Amino acid sequence: MKSDEPTHHVCEECGKVYRSLIKLTEHQYTHKPLDEYPYHCDEPNCGKAFRTSCGFQDHKLRHAGIKNFHCHLCDMKKTSKKELAIHINYHTKEKKYICSKCSMVFYSANDLRTHDKVVHLKIRRFTCSYCNHQFAKKYALRNHEMRHTGERPYVCKECGKGFIQLVSLRSHMKSHNGGGGSVEGECKTQEYSVKENE
Numbered sequence: 001m002k003s004d005e006p007t008h009h010v011c012e013e014c015g016k017v018y019r020s021l022i023k024l025t026e027h028q029y030t031h032k033p034l035d036e037y038p039y040h041c042d043e044p045n046c047g048k049a050f051r052t053s054c055g056f057q058d059h060k061l062r063h064a065g066i067k068n069f070h071c072h073l074c075d076m077k078k079t080s081k082k083e084l085a086i087h088i089n090y091h092t093k094e095k096k097y098i099c100s101k102c103s104m105v106f107y108s109a110n111d112l113r114t115h116d117k118v119v120h121l122k123i124r125r126f127t128c129s130y131c132n133h134q135f136a137k138k139y140a141l142r143n144h145e146m147r148h149t150g151e152r153p154y155v156c157k158e159c160g161k162g163f164i165q166l167v168s169l170r171s172h173m174k175s176h177n178g179g180g181g182s183v184e185g186e187c188k189t190q191e192y193s194v195k196e197n198e
Contacts, residue, residue, distance in 0.1 A: 009024040013028070029051040037050060037051055038051070039055075048138075058079050067079050069081055071087055071091075090108075093107060097109055097111070102119070126138050128141060130145060143164050156176070158176045
């Protein structure tokens with residue numbers, strides 16, 4: 001006799017339960033190193049890997065600069081419907097994702113997951129090749145390693161001083177023009193920085 005109850009698939013690593021085997025398989029990659037993920041970006045200086053082909057396809061569209069989904073509340077454009085829905089929620093705050101461990105509130109499930117991994121689970125997947133310091137996010141590792149190498153990708157066109165982060169260059173530019181200047185190429189560079197944080 002067939003049961004009407006849904007079949008549950010349990011992750012042996014963390015105990016999370018999924019109704020579909022496909023979802024469980026996708027989830028199980030989160031417990032593995034990135035080099036075991038099935039989809040890898042071959043764009044220079046990217047190195048991201050993905051559990052699903054959908055996520056990988058969206059990522060490739062981001063590299064191509066294709067953003068077909070427009071926010072009706074501001075001028076923001078997004079690559080996928082899911083990204084747009086998350087963005088709109090930051091406007092409307094209809095959905096709230098509350099951390100059960102510390103009661104911090106987030107407006108996307110991904111932000112909540114990242115918070116849990118970084119703050120509560122202390123997961124640090126990215127290790128500095130110079131001092132073995134570990135980081136939760138790739139962009140944080142990149143910024144840290146530039147302190148070792150002396151690389152300063154954001155350069156002031158007025159005085160030639162270099163900075164690791166765009167925000168530092170922005171702050172510095174205010175000293176040249178009384179606090180109101182913008183950085184040439186800022187939009188493009190800022191968009192790249194945002195992508196690296198995703």
